[in-house]
Amino acid sequence: MTAVTPHLSRLDEAFEHVGDQGQRNTCLPISVTVAHQIVRGEGREFSAEALWQHAYAAGRTAPGGTNMGAMAAALRDQGQPFDADWPYDGEASDPQAPPVALSTPPWMTAEIKGRPTEQWGVISALLADQPVVVVMNLSQEFMTPHGDTVLDPPKDAPSLGFHAVVVVQAGHDGSRYWVLLRNSWGPRWGHEGSAWVSVDHLAARMCSADVVVVAAAPAPSAT
Template identity: 35%
Template sequence: MEHALGTWGQPALTEWPYDPEADPEGIIPDSAGTPPWHLADLTPVPLNPDAILNALVRGQVPMVMIEVRDSFYLPAGRDELDHLAAEEKFYGNHAVVVVAAATRAEQSWYLIRNSWGEDWGSNGYAWVSAGYLESTLVDAAVLESTTPDT
């Protein structure tokens, strides 16, 4: 995650919106320009939900890389990921942003924003339990600064 954001950067969503029909190995749309886009300096966060909560409390925005498994492919309108079934297939890793946290029935929950568009979860957002997050967490960092397009 740090290498990708520090080397290639991230174009604005308005310049390169999510397209579920796009070939992941396809051509970068003209609207996105050419890399490097907005480069980022990241500070690693320990790989546990409490450290991610602490970053939110400090006013930072944690970015996490999680394993994508069957349950992550939410149908539109479903906005909660609570646990993994043992037989779920692994598809790869994916970065999302943690934007909020809450406690419900004495369990911690984290609101994530996905880049897959408004048809994923509830308008692109979903609540994940601390257990789900901990079992799929691969990497975590907070954004320290960005460099505008050059």
């Protein structure tokens, strides 16, 4: 285990179960889903399958996955039901029709905002209780964490592709800051599905960072 001292509580502490995307390239809809259910604050899991199938129907998926623009449209226009009503299937084929008994969209909707532009912006978002969906350029070090820590990759480490995770906590080890990543590869990756990476690692490998924003309920009209 690393000697990182966490700042505040994990933003995802209400969701102990870490999903496994299986053989499907669905890391982005899963990560957006985790961020959405955290900021909603209802303590219930949402359907990542709904986001993926909406993007698929719109022709915005590919063998390599999808993109944040497709996720933003799906979350804004269709939203998400609860996962219990349309559960994720790691072995499903596309397209997957929604369950017959499911209500029609729109479900719970939100907006995606591309706010943090560098590693310190990610930490600022965390301190404001906003989980951050980060797309990273992976190295071999990410594939094989040491306990709950992903080692810093060499500057010339080759790319193994792109992958989305959720940043859910910040910490410090006495010399530099770290962030905790919640992955979608099941509990065997890192420590029960999550691992710390240094801000240097994040800065070198982060391609994009976005937050999910839920519109506030309208204020009651004056009488």
